[in-house]
Amino acid sequence: MITYIPAIAQPPHVLSSVVDRVQRRTRLGKHGWAVLGVAFGVVLLLDLVRRLLSGDLTVALLVGYLWNGLTYGLVIGLAGVGLSLTYDLLEFANFAHGDYITVSAFVGWGAAYLIAGFGRFDPGSLFFLGVGGTLYPGDVGVSVTTAPVAILGGLVVAAAAGAVVAVTLDRVVYRSMRGMDAISLLIASIGVAFVLRYLTIYVFTQQAFGLTVSAWTYGVALPGGTVNVSAPTLLLVASSLAAMAGVHLLLTRTKLGKAMRAMAANRSLARVTGIPSERVILATWLIGGALAGLAGFMIALLQGTITYQIGWTLLLLVFAGVIMGGIGSVYGAIVGGVLIGLITRVSLVWIPASFTEAMGFLIMILILLTRPQGLFGGETA
Amino acid sequence: MSLLTVDSLDAGYGELQILYDVDLFVDDAEYVTVVGPNGAGKSTVMKSVFGLTTYMGGSIEYQGVEISGLDPEEIIHEGVGYVPQTDNVFAPLSVRENLEMGAYIRDSVPEAAFEQVYDRFPILRERADQEAGTLSGGQRQMLAMGRALMLDPDLLLLDEPSAGLAPDLVDEMFDRIDRITDAGTAVLMVEQNAKEALRRCDRGYVLVNGRNRYVDSGEALLDDEQVRRDFLGG
Structure with a gap:
């Protein structure tokens, strides 16, 4: 049976047609843009060397940027894997993914507080992170080194919460829309995102919560200063790499x-081969949701604060990473996420902090002009 | 009792009816083909048997069990295999993984099931770890058949197996199907290449405008003046 799918319902195609148009208007083909991109990169690299040699930039500062970029990028990549998996199977971009991240981060941190402050404080205040000013991070004293059990417990709960949220919303909203065009699903997901966001605001208000007290940090001495490697970042790197390896083994x-x-x-071939599609979709939401939960807990750990916008803010970068890596490719999502993280941090060498995210999007566009299908595009999963 | 009995089948897609009152049967280990002009509903017959169309009336019995209205997954459990016409391999998966998917409904796949397919199509053993997307058209067709044979079905449904094959590979493909039926698997095949299909099969159906027109042994249909003139190009 032929199902009519409007072209606009397929984001990568829209993107590639925009990319096509830019290429034609500018009279620069794929190769032209590639040459331009490489030239841009070479100029930046030469400038970087000049800055290092002249002392404008210290090695310690640069390594610090790289380390920050890597940790940030791993979180983006982790969140991207879930987004990419569901995109791949259900063929729609789930705009609620960012709010899965937010909700599960709150639940995970609530659990961490509950574990850390159990017996010392009122459980209700603990779980709701002391909303309304009944409790402060300094009182509870949560950090990777002072309360490792609470952090690990929170991590597990966040992953579980992400899985539950993703599966529940699939049962309630997306399952009844199976087979509908991607644009309807996308709009539904924006609705889901708003519902989750306002529920979060209803429970936790618009307050920004400080979460942690400072943890153990190791200073690595480098020319020009020290790079601080903190326990939270080490935990973040270890657990994201473990989760990614897990996904690789699973696939x-x-x-x-x-x-x-x-x-x-090939969904229709899977059907005639006897693969139970609903069970596979369920598993995909479970895994994608759990990874979103992990990412949410981690980004809050990395920043030390949490607000109702934490996932939504991250989502734009997650999309950039996923698109850059080639939408639908899990490995592309990881590489794209890490690249976005690195770009936003390393670009601090040249531009002020408020523009670094724009830099991430700029590089994404440059890569798409050269490789419209993304870095790993054309290969699925 | 026949292996498969289709009786007065009405079927189509959504609101659109394609098949009217179609009768058809396949006996154990029999080789049956359905031929006819484009748009006659040949593929629709096959898809209906496999639960991929909208059922509108009549009956489809497989080994005495009514299977109309069942999902493909349930029909596979009954012992029917289906090879779609195009896009019939999972391109990013390896050859072995493709075969493994063919036996998905089993909890575990015995190595012997792979060996049986590899013995039938030795090239697949050589290419076991290669991505299916890198195979040639003929090899893909073998992989698609191999995947459907992983569960050792009693009835194999083949939708235009020669479609898209280079002419010199078509004969080989028909030889392979002969060997599948020789090994005791019944085959119901839809073919564009009507002359060759009728030459090889036990019985043939000629379908026109979604209705039965002729049914006879393959040879008899080939010899029939009317059939030759109207459907086989003289």
Whole structure:
């Protein structure tokens, strides 16, 4: 049966047609843009060397930027994997993904507070992070080193919360829309995003919560200063790498993971092969939601604060990473996320902090002009 | 009792009816083809048997069990395999992973099931770890059949197996199907290449405008003056 899918319902195609148009208008083909991009990169690299040699920029500062970029990028990549998996299987961009991140981050940190302050404070105040000023981070004293059990417990709860939120919303909203065009699903997901956001505001208000007290930090001595490697960032790097390795093993070694790749590649063939699509979709939401929860807990840990906008703000960068890596490719989402993280931090060498995210999007556009399908595009899962 | 009995089947897509009152049967280990002009509903017959169309009336019995209205997944459980016409391999998966997907409904896949397919199509053993997307058209067709044979079905549905194959590969493909039926698997095949299909099969159906027109042994249909003139190009 032929199902009519309007071109606009397929974001990558829209993007590639925009990219096509830019290429034609500017009379620069793919290769032209590639040359321009490489030239731009070479100029920046030479400038970087000049700055290092002249002492404008210290090695310590640069390494600090790289380390920050890597940690930030890993969170973006982790969140991107879930987004990419569901895009791949259900063929729509889930705009509520950012708010899955927010909700599960709040639940995870509520759990962390509950574990850390149990017996010392009122459980209700703990779980709601002392909303309304009944409790302060200094009182509870949560950090990776002072309360590792609370942090790890919170991490697990955040992942579980993300999975529950994702599966529940699929059952309530998306399942009844299975097979509908991508634009309807996308609009529904924006609705879901708003519902989650305002529920979060209803419970936690618009307050920004400080979460942690300072944790153990190791200073790495480098020419021109020290780079601080903190316990939270080490935990972040270790657990994101573990989660990514887990996803890789799942996709390549397990029957379920192979079925996910099969379904992403060819849904109608998966159906006639006897792959139970609803079960595979359920598993995909579970995994994607859990990774969103992990990412949410981590980004709050990294920043030390949480607000109702934490996931939404991250989502734009997650999209940039996923698109840059090639939408639908899990490995592309990881690489794209890390690249976005690195770009936004390393660009501090040249531009003020308020513009660094714009730099991430600029580089994304440059990469798409050269490789419209994204870095890993054309390969699924 | 026949393996498959289709009786007065009405079916189509959504509101659109394609098949009217179609009768058809396949016996154990029999090789049956459906031919006819474009748009006659040949593929629709096959898809209806496999639960991929909108059922509108009549009955489809497989081994005495009514299967109309069942999902493809349930029909696979009954012992029917289906090979779609195009896009019939999972391109990013390896050859072996494709075969593994063919046996998805089993909790575990015995190595012997892979070996059986590899023995039938030795090239697949050589290419076991290669991505299916890198295979040639003929090899993909073998992989698609191999995948459908992983569960050792009693009935294999083949939708235009020669479509898209280079002419010199078409004969080989028909030889392979002969060997599948020789091994005791019944085949119901839809083919564009009507002459060759009728030459090879046990029985043939000629379908026109979604209705039965002729049914007879393949040879008899080939010899029939009327059939030759109207459907086989003289």
